[in-house]
Amino acid sequence: MPLDLFRIDERLLHGQVIVGWGMRLHLDFYVIVDDDVAANAWESDLYAAGLPAGVDADFVSVEDAIARFGEFDAHPGRGALLTRVPGPMRELAEAGLLDGKRVNIGGLHAGEERRRVLPYVHLDSRDVSDLEAIAERSGRVTARDLPAAREVPLEELIRAAR
Amino acid sequence: MKPLRQDLMAAWWRTFAVQGSWNYRTMIGGGMAYSMLPLLRRIYAGDPVRFSEAVNRHLGAFNSHPYLAGMAVGALARAELEGESPERVERFRAALRGPLGTVGDRLVWASWRPACLLVAIAAFGLGLGPISSMFLFLALYNVGHIAIRIWGFRRGWQDGLGVSKALHERWLDVVPKLLAPLILLLLGLDAVLLSRQVLDAVAWHGFFAGLALVAAFVTLMAFRWPRRTGRIAVALVLSIPLVWLGLAALNG
Numbered sequence: 184m185p186l187d188l189f190r191i192d193e194r195l196l197h198g199q200v201i202v203g204w205g206m207r208l209h210l211d212f213y214v215i216v217d218d219d220v221a222a223n224a225w226e227s228d229l230y231a232a233g234l235p236a237g238v239d240a241d242f243v244s245v246e247d248a249i250a251r252f253g254e255f256d257a258h259p260g261r262g263a264l265l266t267r268v269p270g271p272m273r274e275l276a277e278a279g280l281l282d283g284k285r286v287n288i289g290g291l292h293a294g295e296e297r298r299r300v301l302p303y304v305h306l307d308s309r310d311v312s313d314l315e316a317i318a319e320r321s322g323r324v325t326a327r328d329l330p331a332a333r334e335v336p337l338e339e340l341i342r343a344a345r
Numbered sequence: 346m347k348p349l350r351q352d353l354m355a356a357w358w359r360t361f362a363v364q365g366s367w368n369y370r371t372m373i374g375g376g377m378a379y380s381m382l383p384l385l386r387r388i389y390a391g392d393p394v395r396f397s398e399a400v401n402r403h404l405g406a407f408n409s410h411p412y413l414a415g416m417a418v419g420a421l422a423r424a425e426l427e428g429e430s431p432e433r434v435e436r437f438r439a440a441l442r443g444p445l446g447t448v449g450d451r452l453v454w455a456s457w458r459p460a461c462l463l464v465a466i467a468a469f470g471l472g473l474g475p476i477s478s479m480f481l482f483l484a485l486y487n488v489g490h491i492a493i494r495i496w497g498f499r500r501g502w503q504d505g506l507g508v509s510k511a512l513h514e515r516w517l518d519v520v521p522k523l524l525a526p527l528i529l530l531l532l533g534l535d536a537v538l539l540s541r542q543v544l545d546a547v548a549w550h551g552f553f554a555g556l557a558l559v560a561a562f563v564t565l566m567a568f569r570w571p572r573r574t575g576r577i578a579v580a581l582v583l584s585i586p587l588v589w590l591g592l593a594a595l596n597g
Contacts, residue, residue: 197443198450219436225506226440232512233444235451236522292406293370302369 185256186214188263189281189321191272192289195220195265196230196240199289203329204263205238211260212239216248216271245271249278269313281321288314288326288340300343301335303328311344347426348387355383356422357498360415371406373414377421378403380414384422399425402434408442410449412493417441419501420508427505437506444512453493456521456528461486463531470538475590543589560585 187208192200195215204210213234220226220242227242234240243251248264252275255262266272268291275281290303297305304326306314314337318324324337348356363376381403389396409417420441424434465482469475500511543557560581567578 194439194443198446201443201447202450220440223436225509226436228509229437229440229444229512231444232509233447235447236518 184259184261186262186264186284188287189272189275189284190263190265190287190289191267191269191291192265193267193292194290195267196233198233199329200263200265201233201235201238205235207330208263209261210238210263212241212258212262214248214255214262214264215240215242216245216264216266216275217242218244218271220267221247245274248275249280252278252280269310269317273313273316276317276320279320281317283322285322286317286324288324288337289328298344300340301326304340306340306344311341315341346387346390348384348422352383352387353419353498353502356380356418357415357494359383360411360418360494360498363414364411371404372408373411374404374407377407377414377418380418381422384418385425388422388426398431402431403438405435405438407438409445410453412453412490413445413449413497415494416497416501416508416511417445419498419503420505421501423502423505429506433506441508444509448512448517449493451521452517453490456524457489458486459528460524460531461489463528463535466535467531467538470535470542475593556581556588557585 187210188204190200190204194200195217196213200213215221215227215230220230221244227240230242231240241255248255248271255264264275266275269288272281272286276286288304291297291305291310293299293305294307296307297310298307299305314324318337326335326337326340327333359380359382360376363373363380365379366375367373368375378400382400385396385399385403389399403421407417417438421434421438424437429437461482464485465478468481469478473481497511501508504511560578563581564578567575
C-alpha cells in the first residue's frame with residue numbers, strides 16, 4: 184500500500200503524530216528519515232519507545248530512504264514517512280519519489296533566524312527554499328498540525344515568512 | 346562533581362512543580378530547568394559559565410507527561426554529569442519528549458486514572474459516602490502516581506542516555522492492557538449502580554430530573570452543532586454530579 188502521509192515535524196514521533204494522525208489513518212508503520220537518528224541506536228530506541236504495540240518504526244538515512252522507497256511503498260500496512268526538517272524531504276522530492284503526493288508540515292519550532300508563520304510553524308529562508316523545491320516536485324504542500332485542523336497552503340506560509 | 350543524595354531529593358521534589366510555568370512557547374521547559382537546578386549546581390560547581398549554559402539548555406521547549414518529567418530530569422542530569430556534548434544533550438532532550446508523553450498518557454491518563462475513578466464510583470454506588478469515596482479515589486490514585494514518579498526519576502538517573510531500556514519495560518505495556526478490560530467491566534458495573542441511584546434521585550427530586558433531561562437534550566444537540574452547544578453541554582453534564590452530590594449531602 185503506498186505511504187499515506189509525508190510529514191515534516193521536528194518532534195518526529197510524538198503524541199500528535201501517533202495518536203492524532205496514527206489513529207485516524209490507522210497507521211501500522213513509520214519510516215523516519217534522518218541521518219543522525221538512523222546512526223544513533225540510543226536515539227532511535229528512544230523514539231520507538233513511544234509506539235503502541237504492533238506499530239513498527241524504521242529509522243533510515245536519506246540515502247537508504249531513496250534506495251528502499253519502493254519497499255516502503257509496497258508494504259502491506261499503512262505507513263507514514265517523517266522528516267525532522269524540510270531538507271531530507273526535498274531530497275526525496277528531487278529523487279522523483281513524491282510526484283503527486285501531498286506533503287504535510289506538522290511542526291517547526293522557533294529558531295534564531297526563523298520567523299513565526301503559524302503557532303506551530305517557524306521558517307527561515309532555507310526552509311522556504313526547501314519547501315518551494317518540494318512543492319515543485321510533489322502534489323501539494325500544506326501545514327496542518329492535526330487532521331481536524333485547518334489546512335494552510337504553502338503560499339500563505341511563504342507570504343507570512345517574508 | 347557528582348550530585349549528593351540531598352540534591353537528588355531536592356530535584357525529585359521540585360518535579361512536582363514542573364508545570365508551574367507552563368506556556369505555549371516552552372511548555373514545561375521552565376519547570377525542567379527549575380527541577381534540574383540542584384543537580385546542575387553540583388555538577389558545574391565552581392564553573393559559573395558552563396553552569397549558566399546548562400541552565401539555558403534546559404530552559405528550552407520541552408514537554409512530557411508531568412509524572413515522567415522526573416525521568417527526563419534524572420536522565421538529562423546524568424548526561425550532563427557524564428560530560429556529553431551540548432549538541433548531544435539537546436538531541437537527547439528532543440528524543441525524550443515524544444515517548445515520555447505517549448507512555449505517560451497511555452499509562453496514567455488512559456488507564457490508571459479512569460480505573461481508580463471507576464473503583465471509587467463503584468464504592469460510592471455500593472454505599473460508601475461521597476466524601477469517603479472521594480478520598481478512596483485520591484488515596485488509590487496517588488499510590489500509583491507517586492510510585493511512577495519515584496520509579497521514573499530513579500531509572501532516569503541510573504540509565505542516562507540509555508533510558509529507553511526503562512521505557513521498553515514490559516509492565517508499561519502490560520498494565521494498560523490488563524486495565525483496559527477491567528475499566529470496561531467497572532464502567533458497566535458503575536452504570537448499573539449509578540442508574541439505580543439516579544432513579545432514586547429522580548423520584549425524590551423533580552429539579553434533578555429536569556436538569557438531567559435538559560442536559561441530555563443539549564448533549565444530543567452538541568453532536569449536531571458542536572460549536573454552539575458544545576460548551577453548554579459540557580458545563581451541564583459536569584454540573585450533574587455536583588448537584589447530585591450536593592443533594593445527596595443535604596439529604597444525609
